Amino acid sequence: MAYADVREYTHLTDEEVEAIGRELDEIRAEIEASRGQADRDYILRIITLQRRLAAAGRITLFASLFPPAWLLGTALLSTAKILENIEIGHNTMHGQWDWMNDPEIHSSNWEWDTTQPAEQWKHSHNYIHHQFTNVLGHDNDVGYGILRMSRDQKWTPYNLGQPVYNALLALFFEWGVALHDLDIEAIRKGRKDPKVLKKQLKQIGSKVGLQALKDYLVYPALTGPAWFTTLTANATSNIVRNVWAYLIIFCGHFPDGAVHFTEEELEDETRAEWYLRQMLGSANFEGGKLLHLMSGQLGYQIEHHLFPDLPSNRYADVSVKVRDLCDRYGIPYTTGPLHKQYGQTLRTILKLSLPNRRTTENPEPVPARRRLTDEERQGRRSELGKWTNVAPVS
Secondary structure, X not given: OEEOXXXXXXXXXXXXXXXXXXHHHHHHHHHHHHXXXXXXXXXXXXXXXXXXXXXXXXXXXXXXXXXXXXXXHHHHHHHHHHHHHXXXXXXXXXXXXXXXXXXXXXXXXXXXXXXXXXXHHHHHHHHHHHHOOOEOOOOOOOOOOOOOOOOOOOOOHHHHHHHHHHHHHHHOHHHHHHOHHHOHHHHHOOOOOHHHHHHHHHHHHHHHHHHHHHHHHHHHHHOHHHHHHHHHHHHHHHHHHHHHHHHHHHHOOOOOOOOEEOHHHHOOOOHHHHXXXXXXXXXXXXXXXXXXHHOOOHHHHHHHHHOOOOOHHHHHHHHHHHHHHHHHHOOOOOOOEHHHHHHHHHHHHHHOOOOHHHHOOOOOOOOOOOOOOHHHOXXXXXXXXXXXXXXXXX
């Protein structure tokens, strides 16, 4: 069920909630004060690695008529695309490296290697998702408008197809994300400003065109006789990146223990309560340094939601302090192996394809909810990363 009051859910007093908020503010201040050359070296090293992997993959695909070269080139390119999207692009657009004042690695300039325009991603992700995490009717990431991910979301016969929709979403995740900020529900119900829609579609069309030109025309053509095998390698690497990104993101938000909230929680929500909602609405997964690197450090999803604009290479250390804080105050700290977290997520997707009366003994009535507009949402928090709303043009 979705909760309307994090204080009541956690059985904490007002004083305890505010004390937790102060401790988390102190952790933030400590990291901000200690950012320096080691952090700069880290991100520059990762960017160099990613570019070398991409170049090696492209070069190897000149010999892609030979299966071993196709396999190696595809693996190299897939790895490069994953690093660029998750560890570099996603984190850069959160403003994690803006403190460096490097125009090449700045949230205002970075455009990532995927089909959604960066500006629309920063709006739908940085602002809407991170501010309103797991709040039904506010957070568009709860099911991405495709899947029913909470018993508190109204069931319709459409949801019977969730196993199929889920598989398609995983395979073509970048395309689902590309359409994410459009708000298909608002378009379908005639609530979308036509001028805003036109501008967004123009942005998406331009970005999709550039991506398709690069991956499915220019790079294949450069390999001459191997053009078709290069094209299939590029398509495969995009699918590998899509499935991996889907897996990482879903494991951070939908395993058992990741709580949903009703809009009542937002009423007079303090900063400390916002912190609590981030901890309760997110989930971590366990693994080694390589797994965390390839997942953009989103195995520390709780820490990322608490501090989305702090350098990702610090999340491992921050997690020790956050977990200690949770232990001391009796706050759930949801974590587990990656396979377990996804297994729980998949079980939820399958179960919620059916109406509540089929999966629980005492189903409660589900209120109708719709996605809100920016004008209906509250103001934003400064640490969530900058974005420029796609305003209508006159």
